[in-house]
Amino acid sequence: MKYLIVLLTFLMGLGIFAQKRPVLIPMPHALEWRTGQFELDKKTSLFYEEELEKEAQYLANILNQATAFGLKVLDKIEEGENQIVLKIDPAIEENKEAYQLNVSMEKVVLTGASATGVFRGIQTLLQLFPPSIYGNESSEEIWKIPVVDIADSPKFQWRGMLLDCSRHFMKKDFVKRYLDLLAYHKMNTLHWHITEDQGWRMEIKKYPKLTEVGAWRTEKDGSRYGGFYSQEDIKEIVQYAADRHINVVPEIELPGHSQAALAAYPEYSCTGGPFEVETEWGVFREIYCAGNDGTFEFLENILTEVIELFPSPYIHIGGDEVPKYRWEQCDKCQKRIEKENLQDTHELQSYFIKRIENFLTSKNKQLIGWDEILEGGLAEGAIVQSWRGMNGAVEAVKSGHPAIVSPTSHAYFDYDLKSIDLEKVYSFDPIPKDIDEKQKALIWGGECNMWSERAPQELVDSKVFPRILAMTEVLWSYPMVRDYEQFYQRVQRHYPRLKTMGVSYGFETMPVHLEHYFQPDGNAEIRLNAGTPELKLCYTLDGSTPNEESILYRIPIEPKDSCQLKVQAYKEGKTYGEVFEQVYEPHQVLGKQPDLLTTYSNHYTGGGDKALVNGLRGSTDFRDGNWQGYQYDDLVTIFDLRDQNITFSEVSVGFYQYNNSWIFLPTALIIEVSQDGKTFKELANIPNDISPKQRGKFLHQLQATFPKQSANYLKVTAKNIQHCPDWHEAAGSKAWLFVDEILEVIKITTQKHIEKVCL
Numbered sequence: 001m002k003y004l005i006v007l008l009t010f011l012m013g014l015g016i017f018a019q020k021r022p023v024l025i026p027m028p029h030a031l032e033w034r035t036g037q038f039e040l041d042k043k044t045s046l047f048y049e050e051e052l053e054k055e056a057q058y059l060a061n062i063l064n065q066a067t068a069f070g071l072k073v074l075d076k077i078e079e080g081e082n083q084i085v086l087k088i089d090p091a092i093e094e095n096k097e098a099y100q101l102n103v104s105m106e107k108v109v110l111t112g113a114s115a116t117g118v119f120r121g122i123q124t125l126l127q128l129f130p131p132s133i134y135g136n137e138s139s140e141e142i143w144k145i146p147v148v149d150i151a152d153s154p155k156f157q158w159r160g161m162l163l164d165c166s167r168h169f170m171k172k173d174f175v176k177r178y179l180d181l182l183a184y185h186k187m188n189t190l191h192w193h194i195t196e197d198q199g200w201r202m203e204i205k206k207y208p209k210l211t212e213v214g215a216w217r218t219e220k221d222g223s224r225y226g227g228f229y230s231q232e233d234i235k236e237i238v239q240y241a242a243d244r245h246i247n248v249v250p251e252i253e254l255p256g257h258s259q260a261a262l263a264a265y266p267e268y269s270c271t272g273g274p275f276e277v278e279t280e281w282g283v284f285r286e287i288y289c290a291g292n293d294g295t296f297e298f299l300e301n302i303l304t305e306v307i308e309l310f311p312s313p314y315i316h317i318g319g320d321e322v323p324k325y326r327w328e329q330c331d332k333c334q335k336r337i338e339k340e341n342l343q344d345t346h347e348l349q350s351y352f353i354k355r356i357e358n359f360l361t362s363k364n365k366q367l368i369g370w371d372e373i374l375e376g377g378l379a380e381g382a383i384v385q386s387w388r389g390m391n392g393a394v395e396a397v398k399s400g401h402p403a404i405v406s407p408t409s410h411a412y413f414d415y416d417l418k419s420i421d422l423e424k425v426y427s428f429d430p431i432p433k434d435i436d437e438k439q440k441a442l443i444w445g446g447e448c449n450m451w452s453e454r455a456p457q458e459l460v461d462s463k464v465f466p467r468i469l470a471m472t473e474v475l476w477s478y479p480m481v482r483d484y485e486q487f488y489q490r491v492q493r494h495y496p497r498l499k500t501m502g503v504s505y506g507f508e509t510m511p512v513h514l515e516h517y518f519q520p521d522g523n524a525e526i527r528l529n530a531g532t533p534e535l536k537l538c539y540t541l542d543g544s545t546p547n548e549e550s551i552l553y554r555i556p557i558e559p560k561d562s563c564q565l566k567v568q569a570y571k572e573g574k575t576y577g578e579v580f581e582q583v584y585e586p587h588q589v590l591g592k593q594p595d596l597l598t599t600y601s602n603h604y605t606g607g608g609d610k611a612l613v614n615g616l617r618g619s620t621d622f623r624d625g626n627w628q629g630y631q632y633d634d635l636v637t638i639f640d641l642r643d644q645n646i647t648f649s650e651v652s653v654g655f656y657q658y659n660n661s662w663i664f665l666p667t668a669l670i671i672e673v674s675q676d677g678k679t680f681k682e683l684a685n686i687p688n689d690i691s692p693k694q695r696g697k698f699l700h701q702l703q704a705t706f707p708k709q710s711a712n713y714l715k716v717t718a719k720n721i722q723h724c725p726d727w728h729e730a731a732g733s734k735a736w737l738f739v740d741e742i743l744e745v746i747k748i749t750t751q752k753h754i755e756k757v758c759l
C-alpha cells in the first residue's frame with residue numbers, strides 16, 4: 001500500500017493524472033492541487049457575508065439551475081461542514097479583484113478583497129466543476145470538485161471587449177449574453193460602440209430624430225435595416241453588467257463617424273446636408289462642424305443624457321479617422337481656426353476634443369479617445385486607446401497619460417485568422433518596449449475589438465471565440481513566458497464548457513500556412529504547414545475542389561507552371577476551416593532581386609522585397625499576405641537582367657482596388673528599359689481606364705506590350721493616385737497602391753506556357 005501511494009504521488013508529479021484536473025482559463029496566479037474532492041449535494045449550504053448577497057444569489061442561480069438541488073442560501077456564516085462560504089477580507093491584497101479560493105474535502109471558502117474579488121473567484125470555482133455546471137439540464141448526480149488552494153489577482157485593471165452594435169445592430173439579450181460570457185472569463189469592461197456613420201443606436205430624449213432617422217438605413221436592395229436601445233434597455237444592460245462587476249463604457253463618436261447623427265440633424269455639419277445614414281463601410285467626410293457653437297451645445301446635451309445613464313467614470317468619444325476635407329472648405333471652421341489662433345485643421349480637431357473634455361471633466365467623467373486624439377495636442381486628463389500599433393500608448397504614457405492597448409496587430413477580432421490567430425493573440429504583450437517602470441504602470445490594460453462591418457450578430461461568436469480566451473489570459477495572468485502549446489491544450493479542454501454556454505466558437509488558426517522558397521537552381525517550392533499538428537491536408541492544383549480523396553500533402557510542391565492550388569484541412573475526419581486557395585504564376589523575373597526605389601508599407605509587405613516576383617498572386621482579400629502596399633508613393637523598381645539572356649515583349653502588373661479602404665488602382669503603368677542602368681527609354685505608358693469611383697473589391701492587371709526586347713535593365717513604375725479624390729468620403733487622405741506581382745513574359749507563348757499541368 002505504501003508503495004502504491006509513493007507510486008501514485010510519483011505519477012501525479014509526472015502529470016499522468018493532471019488531465020483529470022479541470023482546466024482554468026485564465027490561469028490563476030498561484031494554485032496548488034491537493035488530493036481529495038469536495039462534493040456538492042442536496043445538503044450543501046451556501047453562506048455569505050451580508051454585503052455579498054448579490055454574488056451569493058448569482059452563484060446559487062447557476063448551481064441550482066444545473067443541479068436542481070435548491071441550495072440553502074444563508075447570510076449568517078455558521079461553523080460546519082458541507083458548506084460554500086463567501087466572504088470579504090480587504091487585507092488579502094490591495095487589488096480589489098483579488099481573491100483566495102480554498103477547497104477542502106469539508107468546505108469551499110472563497111475570500112475576496114472586495115465583492116468584485118469574490119465574483120471573480122466564483123468564476124474560478126465554476127471552472128472547477130464539470131462543464132455541465134453552466135447548463136440547465138437538472139441532474140441529481142453528485143457534483144465533485146478537486147481539493148485546491150488558489151490565490152489570484154489580475155495583472156491588468158482594464159480587461160475589455162469592444163462590441164460594435166452600430167454597423168450591425170445587436171439585440172439587447174445578445175448584449176446581455178456577452179456580458180455573461182465576459183464575466184465567465186473574468187473580463188471587466190464592455191466598450192460599447194453605439195454611434196456610427198451607419199447607425200445611431202441610443203435613444204436621446206432631447207433629440208428624438210437621432211433614433212427616428214439615425215437608427216435606420218436604406219440598404220441597396222431597398223430594405224430598411226436598423227434598431228436602437230431605448231433608455232430603459234440601456235438601464236437594464238448597465239445593471240446586468242454591474243451585477244457581473246463589469247463596467248460599460250459607452251462610445252459616442254465625434255467629430256467623425258457621425259453621419260447617422262448628421263442625417264438626423266444636418267444643421268450641425270459644415271454644409272447643412274442633406275445626408276443619408278451611410279450604407280457603405282469606411283471613413284466618411286461628413287463630420288460635425290467645429291466652427292458652429294450649436295454643434296457643441298448639441299453634443300453636450302447628448303452627453304448629459306449619456307452620463308445620466310452610464311455610471312462609468314469614463315466616456316469614450318472616439319476621435320478616430322476624421323477626414324479634414326469639410327473643415328478645410330468651411331468658412332465657420334476657418335474662422336474658428338483664426339479666432340482660436342490654431343495652426344491648422346489638426347489643431348482644430350484638438351480644440352474640438354479639448355472642448356468636449358472640459359465638459360466631461362465638469363461632470364466628473366474622464367475622456368477616452370482613439371490615438372488620433374494625440375494629433376494637434378492631447379487634452380489634459382485624456383486616456384488614449386492605442387489602435388494603430390503601440391506608438392499611441394507610448395506617446396501617451398511618456399506624457400503622463402494612461403493608455404489602453406488594442407492594436408490592429410493582435411486585438412482586432414473582426415480580422416480573419418490569416419492576420420490574427422489564437423497564437424498571435426496569445427503572444428500579445430500589452431506593455432510596449434522602451435518605457436520605464438512608472439510609464440508601465442500607466443498601461444491600464446487592453447481590449448479586443450469586435451467591429452461589426454462584416455459580422456452581424458450571428459457571426460460574432462465565431463470571431464470572438466476562441467481568440468478571447470488568449471486575450472483574457474494575456475490581460476489577467478500576463479504569462480511572462482508564453483507556453484502556447486500548453487495553453488492550446490487547455491483551450492481544447494475548455495471547448496465543452498463553451499458548448500454548454502451555447503457559444504458557436506470558430507477555429508484557432510488558418511488550417512494552412514503557405515511557405516514559399518526558391519531553390520538554388522531558381523525553381524520555386526511551396527510548402528504547406530498545417531495550422532495545428534493533428535490536421536490532415538488534401539489538395540488539388542487544377543482549381544477543382546479538394547476532398548479527402550485528393551492528394552494528401554506529404555512533400556513540398558514544385559510547380560513548374562501556372563496553377564491554382566486549393567487545400568482543404570481535415571480534423572478527425574471533419575473539414576476544418578474553409579478551402580485555402582492560392583494562384584501561382586511563374587514568369588521570367590521570378591525570384592529576381594528587385595532594386596526597389598520606393599518603400600512599401602511595413603503593414604503590407606506582401607512577404608518582403610521579393611514579394612512582387614514570387615509567383616504568388618493576391619486574392620480579393622487585401623490582407624491575404626500577398627499584397628504589397630504603397631501609401632501616397634509610387635511603386636518604382638528596377639531589375640538588373642545582365643546575367644539573364646532573356647527577351648520579352650510584355651510586362652503585366654497585378655493591382656487591387658477597394659476605395660472604401662482608400663486603395664486605388666494606379667493612374668498609369670510605365671515600362672522603361674536601359675542598357676547602362678542610367679538612361680532609360682520608355683517602352684510603354686499605359687493609363688488605367690477603370691474609374692477610381694468603382695466600388696467593391698476587385699483585381700485588375702495592367703498589361704504593357706511592345707516589340708520584343710532584350711535589355712540589361714528593366715524599370716517598372718506604377719503611379720499612385722496619391723490622395724483620395726474630392727468626391728471620396730476621405731477626400732484628401734493619403735491613398736494606397738496595392739501590387740501583388742510583376743509578370744514579365746515572352747509574348748510568343750512557348751510550349752511550357754501551354755501546358756496546364758503543374759507537376
Ligand SMILES: [Zn+2]
Pocket residue numbers: 269270288289290291292326327330331332333
Ligand atoms: Zn464647419
